[in-house]
Every structure is written in structure tokens, then in C-alpha cells.
Amino acid sequence: xxxxxxxxxxxxxxxxxxxxxxxxxxxxxxxxxxxxxxxxxxxxxxxxxxxxxxxxxxxxxxxxxxxxxxxxxxxxxxxxxxxxxxxxxxxxxxxxxxxxxxxxxxxxxxxxxxxxxxxxxxxxxxxxxxxxxxxxxxxxxxxxxxxxxxxxxxxxxxxxxxxxxxxxxxxxxxxxxxxxxxxxxxxxxxxx
Amino acid sequence: xxxxxxxxxxxxxxxxxxxxxxxxxxxxxxxxxxxxxxxxxxxxxxxxxxxxxxxxxxxxxxxxxxxxxxxxxxxxxxxxxxxxxxxxxxxxxxxxxxxxxxxxxxxxxxxxxxxxxxxxxxxxxxxxxxxxxxxxxxxxxxxxxxxxxxxxxxxxxxxxxxxxxxxxxxxxxxxxxxxxxxxxxxxxxxxxxxxxxxxxxxxxxxxxxxxxxxxxxxxxxxxxxxxxxxxxxxxxxxxxxx
Numbered sequence: 450x451x452x453x454x455x456x457x458x459x460x461x462x463x464x465x466x467x468x469x470x471x472x473x474x475x476x477x478x479x480x481x482x483x484x485x486x487x488x489x490x491x492x493x494x495x496x497x498x499x500x501x502x503x504x505x506x507x508x509x510x511x512x513x514x515x516x517x518x519x520x521x522x523x524x525x526x527x528x529x530x531x532x533x534x535x536x537x538x539x540x541x542x543x544x545x546x547x548x549x550x551x552x553x554x555x556x557x558x559x560x561x562x563x564x565x566x567x568x569x570x571x572x573x574x575x576x577x578x579x580x581x582x583x584x585x586x587x588x589x590x591x592x593x594x595x596x597x598x599x600x601x602x603x604x605x606x607x608x609x610x611x612x613x614x615x616x617x618x619x620x621x622x623x624x625x626x627x628x629x630x631x632x633x634x635x636x637x638x639x640x641x
Numbered sequence: 642x643x644x645x646x647x648x649x650x651x652x653x654x655x656x657x658x659x660x661x662x663x664x665x666x667x668x669x670x671x672x673x674x675x676x677x678x679x680x681x682x683x684x685x686x687x688x689x690x691x692x693x694x695x696x697x698x699x700x701x702x703x704x705x706x707x708x709x710x711x712x713x714x715x716x717x718x719x720x721x722x723x724x725x726x727x728x729x730x731x732x733x734x735x736x737x738x739x740x741x742x743x744x745x746x747x748x749x750x751x752x753x754x755x756x757x758x759x760x761x762x763x764x765x766x767x768x769x770x771x772x773x774x775x776x777x778x779x780x781x782x783x784x785x786x787x788x789x790x791x792x793x794x795x796x797x798x799x800x801x802x803x804x805x806x807x808x809x810x811x812x813x814x815x816x817x818x819x820x821x822x823x824x825x826x827x828x829x830x831x832x833x834x835x836x837x838x839x840x841x842x843x844x845x846x847x848x849x850x851x852x853x854x855x856x857x858x859x860x861x862x863x864x865x866x867x868x869x870x871x872x873x874x875x876x877x878x879x880x881x882x883x
Contacts, residue, residue, distance in 0.1 A: 469740045500754065507732055511725055518721050527720035531807045534724075556761045 506565020510537040520640040553613040574598030575637045599634040689777035692745040699742035702734035735818040746778040751825035767833035
């Protein structure tokens with residue numbers, strides 16, 4: 450036989466379409482849960498996140514862009530939407546490239562996937578700020594919400610980047626991760 | 642996941658398969674009954690296609706994204722709405738092409754996974770029995786894979802000339818997503834061709850391959866591909882997925 454190992458490979462060529470859709474949806478749900486719920490051990494989390502997809506990041510990014518553009522003044526909506534969208538993708542790409550250049554053993558999309566999913570808590574924060582705005586104008590309260598979400602967002606990514614980069618360069622890789630999330634957090638904070 | 646018994650990749654009874662395929666192809670017009678069984682087939686769309694449903698969605702999302710991009714300005718000035726709709730349509734299209742229409746229409750599928758050391762391993766699957774693939778499906782698939790990339794490139798040019806900077810987001814998304822599928826399927830079909838060539842040069846059933854027209858199928862696809870030769874893809878890539 451010309452490829453002896455072939456029949457051991459799990460093939461996906463002839464599965465029903467429904468199965469393909471459900472598998473992807475389950476994957477997205479499972480990953481989102483991993484990012485949101487705090488765990489004692491990060492071991493399984495990182496293994497799970499290695500099977501990357503960009504659906505979660507896309508959904509999270511679109512949701513954040515929409516929430517922030519809704520709270521922006523009428524004339525600036527398109528601009529805000531575009532800016533947030535670009536910042537999320539370009540920012541994730543830059544953070545990833547930085548980690549790769551520092552010698553991180555990570556695939557590009559894997560890293561973008563983790564960074565993208567990790568934005569989700571900030572999404573929740575942005576939505577909360579939008580809802581809270583008519584109730585209270587307190588900047589302190591908003592800063593508190595965004596601060597908690599920021600810490601929540603960075604947790605998974607920082608652990609992940611900490612693990613793939615050797616100790617002496619770790620700070621150099623994690624620093625842009627903080628920069629990335631603080632920029633997004635700042636955009637949420639200044640929304641009217 | 643299917644059991645190993647169901648796999649199209651099993652090659653133990655290769656010769657029998659090709660004989661059967663060859664005779665049935667001669668006995669009856671190919672793909673006679675399949676097109677009648679689905680809703681899209683009953684509507685008479687994509688005549689001669691084995692998977693009219695897949696063919697419809699393969700074309701539909703692409704066409705809708707282009708149409709929304711071109712004509713939405715007549716109905717709404719809401720950039721955010723149009724942008725989100727376009728990006729979602731493009732994402733659905735990417736998913737459809739990568740996960741459904743490719744494997745149904747041309748028997749190819751590409752995916753990748755990350756190894757322990759962080760390197761990306763590409764896996765290319767291809768159906769061994771290319772006689773299952775309809776000519777219409779193949780033309781629709783490859784045509785609709787390349788055409789949108791050309792259209793979006795034109796949009797890119799227009800957007801730059803008109804300085805419509807915010808629309809570059811949609812165009813960039815379209816080019817990235819369709820580009821990924823083009824690269825994926827190009828590599829995939831190249832590897833499928835290589836697999837067939839290896840098989841043929843092994844001296845087994847070379848004439849049978851020509852008989853059922855696989856040679857033509859593969860070289861037809863291959864000629865489209867040959868311009869953009871990507872990274873080398875060893876024939877062992879599929880096996881490495883075990």
C-alpha cells in the first residue's frame with residue numbers, strides 16, 4: 450500500500466455538515482468557558498487553547514466594536530468601530546510577532562486566538578459600562594469595572610505567554626500583552 | 642468521526658474500485674440521481690452537480706458579501722451595520738469553503754494543528770476516488786474560489802483611489818479569508834496530485850487512472866495551481882496526524 454498509516458488517520462472528509470457545525474460551536478463554547486472561569490491549574494487550559502480557531506476572536510472583536518460604536522457620538526460611530534476592529538486584530542498580531550521574535554514556541558494563529566478570546570471579559574466590562582451609564586455617571590465606578598475586567602482579561606494571556614518564553618525574556622513578551630489590553634480598557638473607559 | 646471501515650482512503654481493493662467506477666461511469670450518465678434528492682437539486686440549480694446544496698452555499702455567501710458591499714450604500718448609510726454584515730458573510734463563506742464545500746465538491750480538505758513545540762502542521766486530505774467528483778462541481782468550486790479574490794482586489798483599488806479608508810477593513814478581511822482558502826486548497830490539490838503520481842509511477846493501475854479520467858481531473862486542477870507554488874508539502878503530512 451502506498452500509504453500504510455493512512456487508515457489510522459481520523460478523516461473528516463465524509464462527515465455530515467451538521468456534525469461539522471456542532472463540533473466547531475462546541476469548541477468555541479468550551480474555549481470561552483476556559484477563558485472566563487478561573488482555574489487552579491492552567492495546564493489543561495493551555496492544552497485546550499492550542500487547538501485554535503478565530504471564530505471566538507471574531508465574535509468578541511465584533512461585539513466590542515459594536516458596543517463601543519453604539520456609545521460613541523453619531524458622527525464618530527464608523528470611526529470608532531473601525532478603530533476598535535483594527536486595534537484588536539493589528540494589536541493581537543503585533544503582540545504575537547513580538548513573542549515569536551523573542552523566541553516563543555507558538556504558532557501565529559494560536560496566539561491570536563488566545564489573545565482574542567481573552568478580550569471577552571473586557572467585552573462584558575464595556576457592556577456593563579454602557580448599561581450603567583444612564584444610572585450613574587461615576588467615573589470611579591466605571592474605572593473599577595474596567596479594572597476588574599482588565600485583570601480578568603490579562604490573566605490567561607499572561608500565564609500563556611509566560612510559559613512559552615524563557616524566563617529572562619519573559620517581561621519583554623508580557624509587557625506588550627499588558628499594553629494591548631490596557632489600550633482596549635482605556636478605550637472602554639473613555640466612552641461616553 | 643467515521644470508523645476506519647468507511648474511509649475512502651483504504652487502498653486494499655483499489656483496483657476493484659477503479660474497475661467499478663469505470664464501468665458504472667460508462668453504463669450510466671454520471672451523477673444522474675444525486676442531484677434530484679436535495680432541495681436545491683429539485684429547483685434545478687447547478688445541473689450536473691452532485692452536491693447542489695454545497696454548491697449553492699459555496700457561491701451564495703461570496704455573492705451576497707460582494708452585493709452587500711456594492712449596493713448597501715443605496716439603502717443605508719450605517720457603516721457599522723454594513724461592515725458587520727459583510728464581515729459575517731465573509732466569515733461564513735470561509736467556514737463553508739474550508740469545512741463543507743471543499744470536501745463535498747472536490748473531495749479535498751485542508752486543516753492544520755499545532756504540535757508540541759508550537760510549529761504548525763498542515764494536514765491535507767483528499768478522496769482517492771476522484772471519479773466521484775462531478776465536472777460541474779469542480780468548475781464551480783475552483784471558479785468561485787478564485788473569482789472573489791479578483792473582485793475584492795478591484796474593490797481595493799477603487800477604495801484606495803476614492804480614499805474610502807474605512808472600507809479597507811472589509812476588503813482586507815475578504816482578501817485574507819479568501820486568500821487563506823486559496824492557499825489551503827492549492828496546497829491540498831497539489832498534494833493530492835502528487836499522491837496520485839506516486840501511485841501511478843509505482844506501476845500499479847496507471848492505465849486505470851487514465852481510464853476513469855483522474856489524470857485529467859488532477860492535471861486540470863494542477864495547471865491552475867502551478868503558478869503559486871507554496872512551501873514544500875511532503876506526502877507524509879497526512880500520516881503525521883495520527
